[in-house]
Amino acid sequence: MKTGRSTAGDTKARILDATEKLFIEVGYEATSLRQVTSRAIVNLAAVNYHFRSKDIMMHAVLSRRLDPLNARRLALLDACEARWPGHSIRCEHVMGALFVPALQMARDPAVGGPSFLRLLGRVYADTSPFIQQYLLEHYAPVYDRFFDAFARAIPAFPRRELGWRLQFALKALAGVLAGEELANLLPAFTQGKQMSDAHVLAQLTAMVEAAMTVAQPGADELSAxxxxxxxxxxxxxxxxxxxxxxxxxxxxxxxxxxxxxxxxxQEQASHTAAATIGKARMSARTVRNEGPSRAAVTSLSVRAREPVSFPSNPLDDWMRMRTRT
Incomplete structure (x- = not known):
């Protein structure tokens, strides 16, 4: 029967594993606590109990993988610099110190497993401010050590020129490592041949080194x-x-x-105005002509009036006659 401590440890490990897989698939910004709880089969209270926030949880995910990786890298770089001191160190030696520990951890499920290279590629390729700040805080000393080693291995370029070339080469390689097609890319890359890790890394290093050491563009390249x-x-x-x-x-x-x-x-407006003026003139003439006609009719009516005679009344005639007599 599992103890409470082992149960808590299993829960924390499931949360970290689920977060790591989501981060590899969708990146930091798209990883949500709801997705983590669903994939880890835990509730939100368990996430808050172990990590308190998404940032703390992501720090734990990266630290458990990258801290051992950086420790191995620095130890191997120290050994390479001791073996090939000064400018005798080659670009392949520095690239080996940078990537051999990553390949070894990808072979060991206890410390990384098959998805470790994709995790490493995602860390390099993710552009979220949180990841960039994490790299600045945790990778700056490691990057400075490797940059100095590359500068000794490739002394032909100024440090500033070498800096952006190294940044470009590593970002390009990180994009390949972070892609889902990596499992199909390696068999195509080896063309069906059995290749050791050293052979595969030598092929990748050759391409990266070519990008870092290519000559400055000449007049012909610039003109083209x-x-x-x-x-x-x-x-x-x-x-x-x-x-x-x-x-x-x-x-x-x-x-x-x-x-x-x-x-x-304009023509329609002119026609409308002319019609309006014509109607106004006709109305004026009509008014002037109707004035005398109405007066004549009125005068004629007045003159035509005659006294009206009624039949005489015999009684009235007798009274008038009697008054005279």
């Missing part, structure tokens, strides 16, 4: 690339001219249509 830039500018200028011609061709009919429409509207 400049001609490509000039060609791009010519294509863009031709595209801009074509677009301007197309816009002009489209705007010309539109301008003609607008002018015709404006003329039509």
């Amino acid at each position: 690339l400049q001609s490509v830039f000039d060609l791009v500018e010519q294509q863009q200028a031709a595209q801009r001219a074509s677009m301007q011609e197309s816009e002009h061709a489209q705007s010309a009919p539109q301008s003609a249509n607008c002018a015709a429409l404006e003329a039509t509207e």
Whole structure:
């Protein structure tokens, strides 16, 4: 029966394993505590109990793998520098001290396992501020030691020139290691032949060293690339001219249509104004003509009125006659 301590240890290990796998698959930013609890089959309280935050949990994931790796790297570099002191050390020796411990840990499930190289590649390739800060704090002394060794192995370049070349070469190699196609890449790389780790590393080192030691571009290389830039500018200028011609061709009919429409509207406005003036004039003439006619009709009506005679009443006639007598 498991004790409480072993159970707590198993839970913590499951959380770290789940976090490591998620980090390899999706990177630091996309790894969430909800995903970790789901994959580790634990609740959020267990994560908070062991680590308190995502950052602390990720620190534990990286430290348990990279701290032993850096210790092995520095120990092997010390041995190489003791064996090949000064400028007698070669680039292959420094690359061996950098990657042989990683290959060994990838062979040992107890300290890394098959996914260890992908973890290492993800650490180099991840651009999140958290990972970059972690590398700055934990890798700076290791990087300085290896940079000095590379500078002695490749003395032809200034340190600043060598710095960005080394950064480029290691980032490129890290991108290959972090990719999911690594398992298919190595068999294709070896072309079906049985190769030792030393042989595989020698092939990779040759490509990295070529990127680090390639000569500065000469006048011919610069002229060839400049001609490509000039060609791009010519294509863009031709595209801009074509677009301007197309816009002009489209705007010309539109301008003609607008002018015709404006003329039509002005003509309609003139016709409307003329019709309005004509109606006003006709109304004025009608008013002037109707004035005398109405007066004549009124006068005629007044003159035409005659006294109205009614039939005489015999009683009235008798009264008038009696008054006279």
